Amino acid sequence: MLSDVSLQAYNTFGIDVKSEYFMKIDSEQGLRNIILDDRWKEVNILLLGGGSNVLFTQNFAGLVLLNQIRGIAITKDNDREVHLRVGAGEGWHAFVQYCVDHNYAGVENLSLIPGTVGAAPMQNIGAYGVEVKDVIETVEAISRSDGQLRIFSAAECQFGYRESIFKQRLKGKYFITAVNFRLSKQPDFNISYGDIQKVLDEKPHESLSLRAVSEAVIKIRQSKLPDPAKIGNAGSFFKNPEITLDHFHKLKLNYPTMPGYPTGLGMKVPAGWLIEQAGWKGYREGSIGVHDRQALVLVNYGGGAGEDIKSLAFRIQKSVQDRYQILLSPEVNFI
Ligand code: FAD
Numbered sequence: 120m121l122s123d124v125s126l127q128a129y130n131t132f133g134i135d136v137k138s139e140y141f142m143k144i145d146s147e148q149g150l151r152n153i154i155l156d157d158r159w160k161e162v163n164i165l166l167l168g169g170g171s172n173v174l175f176t177q178n179f180a181g182l183v184l185l186n187q188i189r190g191i192a193i194t195k196d197n198d199r200e201v202h203l204r205v206g207a208g209e210g211w212h213a214f215v216q217y218c219v220d221h222n223y224a225g226v227e228n229l230s231l232i233p234g235t236v237g238a239a240p241m242q243n244i245g246a247y248g249v250e251v252k253d254v255i256e257t258v259e260a261i262s263r264s265d266g267q268l269r270i271f272s273a274a275e276c277q278f279g280y281r282e283s284i285f286k287q288r289l290k291g292k293y294f295i296t297a298v299n300f301r302l303s304k305q306p307d308f309n310i311s312y313g314d315i316q317k318v319l320d321e322k323p324h325e326s327l328s329l330r331a332v333s334e335a336v337i338k339i340r341q342s343k344l345p346d347p348a349k350i351g352n353a354g355s356f357f358k359n360p361e362i363t364l365d366h367f368h369k370l371k372l373n374y375p376t377m378p379g380y381p382t383g384l385g386m387k388v389p390a391g392w393l394i395e396q397a398g399w400k401g402y403r404e405g406s407i408g409v410h411d412r413q414a415l416v417l418v419n420y421g422g423g424a425g426e427d428i429k430s431l432a433f434r435i436q437k438s439v440q441d442r443y444q445i446l447l448s449p450e451v452n453f454i
C-alpha cells in the first residue's frame with residue numbers, strides 16, 4: 120500500500136491529483152480482503168480501471184484500487200457460440216483483439232475503446248451501432264458493504280444508452296470483478312453505421328472479416344478522436360441528448376441543418392454539433408480546451424486542472440441550454 124500517490128499516469132485526462140492511499144489489486148479475494156478489513160471499513164474506496172472516463176477535480180481522500188484482475192476463460196463452447204468469463208482488469212481493446220483473433224464475433228465494432236473490461240458494463244460502452252449489453256450474459260460484482268459476490272443478469276444491470284444500474288442506483292456499492300460474454304462463431308456483420316462501409320470499400324479485394332471491420336473502426340476512430348497518449352481527454356464529455364419530436368421540429372425552423380436521429384420516442388441530436396454551432400470547437404483557454412476535430416471531446420494539453428475542465432464543461436452546457444433549450448448531461452464521471 121502506498122500513500123500520497125500522484126494519479127496523473129492513471130487517468131487519460133492526465134490530471135495531476137493525489138490519492139491518499141493507493142494499491143494494485145489482482146484477485147477477487149484480494150479485493151474482498153480489503154473490503155472486510157476493519158482498517159478500510161469507513162474509507163472511501165475508488166476502483167479504477169484505465170481512468171479513461173473520469174475527471175478528477177481534487178485530491179482523492181481515500182483508497183484508490185487499480186484493477187488488475189486478469190484472465191480469460193472459456194465457459195461454454197459449441198458450433199454456434201462461445202461463452203467467455205473475463206477478469207475485470209483485462210484491457211478492453213486487448214480483449215476485442217483476442218476475440219477478433221479467435222473469430223468470436225460481437226465486439227469488433229467496439230475496437231479501440233480505452234479502459235478495462237470491468238468498466239465496460241458501467242456505462243454500457245457503445246460505438247458504431249453496437250453496445251456491450253448486446254453480448255453480456257452476466258456481470259460478477261462484489262458488494263462494498265460485505266464482500267459478498269452477486270451475479271447480475273443482463274436484465275438486472277438495467278442497461279441503457281451510456282447507463283447501467285452501476286452508474287445509477289448502485290453507484291459505488293459494487294465492484295465488478297468479471298464479465299461473462301456470449302459471442303457468436305457465425306458473424307452477423309454490422310457495417311451500416313457511419314463510415315465503416317466506406318472504409319471497407321477502399322480495399323475492394325479484401326473479403327469481409329472481423330479483422331477487416333475492426334481495422335476499419337480503428338481507422339475511423341484514429342481520424343476523429345485525439346489519442347490520450349498525446350492529448351489528455353476522456354472521449355465524449357457529454358452524452359448525445361434525446362429531445363421530443365416537437366422540440367426538434369421547433370428548433371429545425373431556426374436551425375435547418377441540425378442533424379437528428381429518430382429513437383422511437385424522440386430524436387437524438389449529436390451533442391458535438393450543438394457544441395460546435397455554439398462556437399466552442401477548437402476553443403482553448405491555457406492548458407485546456409475543446410478538441411478542434413471533435414467538439415464533444417474536452418482536452419487537457421498538459422498541466423490543466425480538473426476543476427477548470429469542469430468549469431469549462433458547465434459553461435458549454437449553459438451556452439447550449441441558452442441557445443437550444445437542451446440540457447447536456449455529462450458522460451464522464453466527476454471524482
Ligand atoms: P475508469 O475511467 O477507470 O472508471 C470509470 C468509472 O467506472 C469510475 O467511476 C470507476 O470507479 C468505475 N469503475 C471502473 N471499473 C470498475 C469496476 N470494475 N467495478 C465498478 N466500478 C468500476 N466510451 C464509449 O462508450 N464509447 C466510445 O467510443 C468511447 N471512446 C473513447 C475514446 C477515448 C479516446 C477515451 C479516452 C474514452 C472513450 N470512451 C468511450 C470512454 C471510456 O473509454 C469508457 O467509458 C471505458 O469503459 C472506461 O473504462 P476505464 O477502465 O478507463 O474506467
Ligand code: EPU
Pocket residue numbers: 245246247248313343353354355356357358359378389390391392393395400412413414415450
Ligand atoms: N458533429 C459535429 N461537430 C463535431 C462533432 C460531431 O457537427 O465537432 C456531428 C456531425 O453531424 C457528426 C455527428 O455529430 O455526423 C456524430 O459525430 P461522431 O460520429 O463523431 O459521433 P458522436 O455522436 O460525437 C458517438 C459516441 C462515441 C462513439 C461514436 C461512434 C456518445 C456520447 N459518443 O460520438 O463514444 O465512439 O459515436 O459510435 O454517444 C464516448 O462515449 O466517449 C465516445 C467516444
